Amino acid sequence: MASQFVQSLIDTAQDILAGGIATWRTEGLLAWPTLYLGLALWSSYVSSLVFYRLVLSPLAGIPGPKIAAITWWYEIYYDVWLGGQYFRKIDAMHKKYGPIVRINPDEVHFNDPDFIEPLFPGPGRKTDKSVLTGRRTGTPNSLAGTVDHDLHRKRRNTINGFFSSASIRRLEPIMRQEMGRLLQRMEDAGKEEKVLRFHFVLKAAACDIITQYAFGQSFHFLDEEDFASPYIEATDAFHFFNHAMCHFPIVGTLLALAPDWAIKTFIPGLTEMWNKKTMWIDEVEKIRSSPNPDRIKSTIFEGVLSSKLPDEAQLVVFAGQGTTAYTLSAAIYQLLANPEEFDKVKAELVAALPDPREIPSYSQVEQLRYFQAAIQETLRLHPGVVSRLPRVSPTEPIVYTNKRNGRTYVIPPGTATSMTTQIAHTNEEVFEDPLAFRPQRWIDNPRLDRAFIRFARGTRNCIGMNFARQELSIVLATIVRKYDRYRGQKGPTLELYDTVRERDIDVVRDMIIPFPAAGSDGLRLRVRN
Numbered sequence: 001m002a003s004q005f006v007q008s009l010i011d012t013a014q015d016i017l018a019g020g021i022a023t024w025r026t027e028g029l030l031a032w033p034t035l036y037l038g039l040a041l042w043s044s045y046v047s048s049l050v051f052y053r054l055v056l057s058p059l060a061g062i063p064g065p066k067i068a069a070i071t072w073w074y075e076i077y078y079d080v081w082l083g084g085q086y087f088r089k090i091d092a093m094h095k096k097y098g099p100i101v102r103i104n105p106d107e108v109h110f111n112d113p114d115f116i117e118p119l120f121p122g123p124g125r126k127t128d129k130s131v132l133t134g135r136r137t138g139t140p141n142s143l144a145g146t147v148d149h150d151l152h153r154k155r156r157n158t159i160n161g162f163f164s165s166a167s168i169r170r171l172e173p174i175m176r177q178e179m180g181r182l183l184q185r186m187e188d189a190g191k192e193e194k195v196l197r198f199h200f201v202l203k204a205a206a207c208d209i210i211t212q213y214a215f216g217q218s219f220h221f222l223d224e225e226d227f228a229s230p231y232i233e234a235t236d237a238f239h240f241f242n243h244a245m246c247h248f249p250i251v252g253t254l255l256a257l258a259p260d261w262a263i264k265t266f267i268p269g270l271t272e273m274w275n276k277k278t279m280w281i282d283e284v285e286k287i288r289s290s291p292n293p294d295r296i297k298s299t300i301f302e303g304v305l306s307s308k309l310p311d312e313a314q315l316v317v318f319a320g321q322g323t324t325a326y327t328l329s330a331a332i333y334q335l336l337a338n339p340e341e342f343d344k345v346k347a348e349l350v351a352a353l354p355d356p357r358e359i360p361s362y363s364q365v366e367q368l369r370y371f372q373a374a375i376q377e378t379l380r381l382h383p384g385v386v387s388r389l390p391r392v393s394p395t396e397p398i399v400y401t402n403k404r405n406g407r408t409y410v411i412p413p414g415t416a417t418s419m420t421t422q423i424a425h426t427n428e429e430v431f432e433d434p435l436a437f438r439p440q441r442w443i444d445n446p447r448l449d450r451a452f453i454r455f456a457r458g459t460r461n462c463i464g465m466n467f468a469r470q471e472l473s474i475v476l477a478t479i480v481r482k483y484d485r486y487r488g489q490k491g492p493t494l495e496l497y498d499t500v501r502e503r504d505i506d507v508v509r510d511m512i513i514p515f516p517a518a519g520s521d522g523l524r525l526r527v528r529n
């Protein structure tokens, strides 16, 4: 019976083949048999791939939705089509499947504070970056995009000194100058009790600070009437390409190769950013070819190769502007929305800085306990980088034991493993009432730090960490020292204007840096003198 069935299958296949060959002979290759053959080959390829990914792959036993294990299109749907929504889906996966989940065919994501160290190791173990990071940021030739561990170490060493504590001392006079300008602009707005879109104000300040520090020349955005909002909107628009560049490399290649006129004609939203990009690369080339060795020593690009310059320059400007400005917006919002917290921070600043117009040095505010706890709590809830942080162990397997059920998983070398700050920082097992803004939790329990990855960890952590801490502290202290929260009284005050946390402050979209809801105006403040 069975052999008859097999024989009839073979006969049918032979008939189809004979019919196909006859058709090809009479009608040529552009005929129905070619289409059928193509479909047959394609479906056997797809079914073998599905079988491999679900059954044979070394990641097959890792919990997670089958659809995510089968195809990248699941992630693409959430990140490219819905616009930066996969981080929420990953959070939901952890709630359903536990601390280890397979989030796409080739990547495993963790939500376990005890597994941070093994995932982000120090120099004792090699750590490659996933190729996707460089593609996603649009800067594959930058430090952050460098895949290979050894190459990364070499490149990082060339600019390490520039971000060292000693070098960061150069930041203070820059901060003083820029804060003077910021206070002046706020005072001007206060004369007419204007509402400022503070998102732009803080980004303008952050851009001026980082460009002065890195290029030796500020953009002077704080001097512009509209706080250079067209440029800032253009950099925001660039972030909308992040996920598409990651999944469809052709998008990044086209953006990188397109002549300026094409960008300006077809994607006018990017024009302002492209103008500045050309300008800063020209400037840095001028500095590098300067006969005065001190000029180059005062810029970040002393050790950077010309060919890598555009990417490195873009990375530093982007990393230095979007991250700190976002965290600062969130800090000001949280303090104004939580009057008791504002009053505690203010009292501490008043005691430490007698003159309300004083622009503090870092050493004056570095040790203020409650003030620093408020910054820490803001970095927890609003960390500045929301995109997941993939790492690849090139030679050693990653071994993970799930404490809940005792199961051990061996992830082979070469696999991307990742964590996401936003998810780690709102883990209910570590942070009680995780969405509440409570600086006191850091004072009550400094051990919470073990679950904190706001600047990542290990060899690939944030090189601008000291810079960011200093900038966050000085800007926030300067503003809160001078301005009080508005309660109907006279004197310099700030009042939230139509700002809703869920819409305007919380991360709603992951564009590497956090983005609020579409159409949001971000933090808006009414300023009074």
Ligand code: HEM
Binding pocket: 133, 143, 144, 145, 156, 210, 315, 316, 319, 320, 321, 323, 324, 327, 383, 384, 385, 389, 390, 453, 454, 455, 456, 459, 460, 461, 462, 463, 464, 465, 467, 468
């Ligand atoms: C609130 C402020 C900031 C936060 C939360 C933050 C966070 C991070 C994180 C999580 C990474 C690792 C990214 C990855 O794994 O792909 C990173 C890398 C990096 N950050 Fe920051 N950052 C901040 C401010 C800054 C500033 C102000 C600068 C420059 C002045 C900077 C420069 C960089 C650079 C160059 C890298 C790449 C380092 C490498 O790959 O070796 N960051 N940052």
